[in-house]
Amino acid sequence: MSEEAVMTHLRLDPDNVGEQDAESLLEAIKGDVRYEEVIHGCLNCGVCSGSCPSHRFFDYSPRIVVQTVLSGDAQAVKDMMDEYIWACAQCYTCAMRCPFHNSPGGLVMIMREVAVWRGMEAVHRLLKPYGRVLLKVLSIGNQLTPDMIQPDFFPDWGPKIPWSSTDLAIKRKAIPVYTLQVTTSAWRVSPQTSYELYTIYEETGVFRLIEQIDPNLYEVVSDMVEDLRDTIESSR
Amino acid sequence: MSTSVMVIGAGPAGLQAASTLSHLGFDVTVVEQQQYLGGAVARHQYQVLMPDFSSGPELLRHLIERVNEDPHIKIYTGTSVEDVSESRDIFSITLSGAHAETIQSHAVVLATGFDHFNPARDGKYGYGIFPDVITGAELEEMFAKGPIRRPSNGEVPQSVAFIYCVGSRDRQVGNTYCSRVCCAVSAKQSIELREQLPKARISMFYMDVRTYGLWEDSLYWRSQEEAGVVYVKGRIAEVTEQHGRPVLKGEDTLVRGPFEWPFDLIVLAAGMEPSRGTHDMAKKFQVSLESHGFIKQAHTIHNASLTDHPGVFVAGAASGPKAIEDSIAEGDVASLAVFDYLKAKVTL
Structure with a gap:
């Protein structure tokens, strides 16, 4: 194309x-x-x-x-x-x-x-806090991961919800689904999946857009992409 | 053989049509599926009518006495139309119920009326969940039976809210038309309420107030000027409950912005839908419905009672939301249209 x-x-x-x-x-x-x-x-x-x-x-x-x-x-x-x-x-x-x-x-x-x-200028300003969400989406395709649900990021939390942010590893182990027993992603994401995601982002222009909107984020992302590609391609 | 006309439905339109058709020289059979005459006016025991505050029971007495005393009118209550066939412009109509027989009619007037929208279909109003949320028709029944009290605890309400356009003008529930009378009926009810509740706060939540023509000052203005009723422009987003009182949530679009507002009693101005009988009869007599499901008027402007099936006429709310006064007028319109249609066919 x-x-x-x-x-x-x-x-x-x-x-x-x-x-x-x-x-x-x-x-x-x-x-x-x-x-x-x-x-x-x-x-x-x-x-x-x-x-x-x-x-x-x-x-x-x-x-x-x-x-x-x-x-x-x-x-x-x-x-x-x-x-x-x-x-x-x-x-x-x-x-x-x-x-x-x-x-x-x-x-x-x-x-x-x-x-x-x-x-628009407002986008840079208003979407800044979403940088870490974007990074997750770009790297593994998840928006929110268990370890991101911490009181620091949710100042409007009620009194009971912080409980859910403690002892994450044990609580996730309690879910009887192997792929969900992780805390750094919503479910286990294989490197091959990320590899395919990067190809999609590249082909559809998403990476170019990120480069324009947030050059710093783009730099982090491109390092990540390069590393993963090296690993996958060298293991073939 | 005498010339006979069947009127289906014995509300204001049907009763008026029956009486006028008889005066014009026809033999009339009125078929009514309920055990009583008078349609919605009787069902909800309307005591005071919109727009002129005249007596509902008196109107019924007038309409019913005329047909009861008329030797040319047969009244079949508790009777339904089962089957219809047509041959050489004569309808052969098989009835079931109290008068299970087959009748030959030269013409038919459909006066099958409307049903109120059931607000339980629109979950945001909490109707059927919170006992202090009632419909306008239920308020009429309250007026008929006794003093106004909160259904939940029997106390005198200190605040009453009317919610307009319930089941009307709303794509979400499938009714995009205006039901025409609910604004004016609500204003009438608020004026009546004021007599019983001199100190209560009465508020109307509307998106438009459609008190057509002469109803503007006699109902809308009067409710403000004489009854101290307050109008708030904003469609209610949802009804919840707190401390045993319904709470209205919405936006006052003109003045105060968002609100959550408790009331003792909520009255839903539920709109009009084509009745089940209207649908059934349209099918049996092969007349078309218009896009909202009411019986289609073939020539809306020429004559309100013409359907697209020769020999079948319509009167009242079967062809669209209508006030009682208009339904009665259409009973006469349909009678004259029947006369016009039959005079060319038979010798009277």
Whole structure:
């Protein structure tokens, strides 16, 4: 597959990386193939915001996101992409309740993806804490591993949950499934699996994207990839 | 042979049609599957009617006495339509139940009405789970039976919330239409409630208030100006319970943002759906349904009662959500349409 074709499939238009003109951002959102699925109309009934766990605690309203996009005010939409929409927890309760069958959560997903593809400054800032999740995804295909579930990373934990972060090795041993008796990955991942993952990331342009967004992370990842490839290929 | 017309359904539309058809010279058979006459007005014992606060029992008395005293009208309660065949524009209708016989009719008026949406189908309202969450129809029954009390503990409610558009205007439950009367009926009920509960907080949670035409000031404004009812624009996201009281969760979209708000009594303004009888009769008499499942009006603007099957007419909520006054008017419309249809075929 040519490099250009791969790029098109991922909707990563290399010419537009860094393009942050408000009108073109809105155009990218409305041009997404999912846009017609997530927005049909809006009655301003507020059932999405009423259902939204983030709306309860933050200055965030899925109704306002939908209304702002529908208003066509590109600058207001761009302002929202900087911080506002990142309070969404992607639980999709809004989509479950909307009388129009809209999916405000789905709209937020499109807006976030556009923000990522266009390399908006907010993305660097807001997604920094996800670096370690990304590293796990890139290296073994898991998002969360038992040893990542520690109180330090979850300041809003209730009083009882920290218990689950102690004596991990023993607790995992209690699961009667051999592949789950590990703490550094969600399940045992063979080196061959990681090897195939790296090939997929490379072919689909994910590594190129990481290189643009987080050069430091990319450096760690490429060392890791190189080591694993050496090991696998030399053992053949 | 006399010219006979069958009216199916004995709610306001059907009873009006029966009486008018008889005045026009037809022999009428009214078939009603229930044991009583009066449809929803009787079933829920409506005491005070929207929009004019007139008496429900009096309306029933008027409609029922006319048909009972009319020698040209036969009333078959507890009777259902089993089978229909048609030959040379004459319907041969086999009945079952209390009057199991076969009747020849020259025309048929379907006045099979509606069913209320069952809010248990939409889990977010907690209907059937929390005893203090009731429907508007159940509130009507409460008005009929005695003073308003909380079903959970028998206490006088200090706060009452109405939730609009339950089962209406909602793709999630499959009903994308407006049920037309619930806004105005809720406003009427809030005014009635105020008489019984002078100090209670009464709040209406709406996404639009559709008190059409003359109902605007007589019901919507009046509920605010005279009854001190508060309107909050926001569709309720879910009903939970805390300390034995239902709690409404939602967004006040215009003023105060997110809320979790306890009430003593919640009234769900449940919308209208085509009744099971409407579906069954449409099938048996081979008339088409429109996209929401009501009987399709062949010429909505020309004449409200024409179906796409000659000789079969429709009146009342069988063809869409409707107020009682409109259902009664359509009983007359259908009668005239039957007259128009039959005068060309038979000598009266």
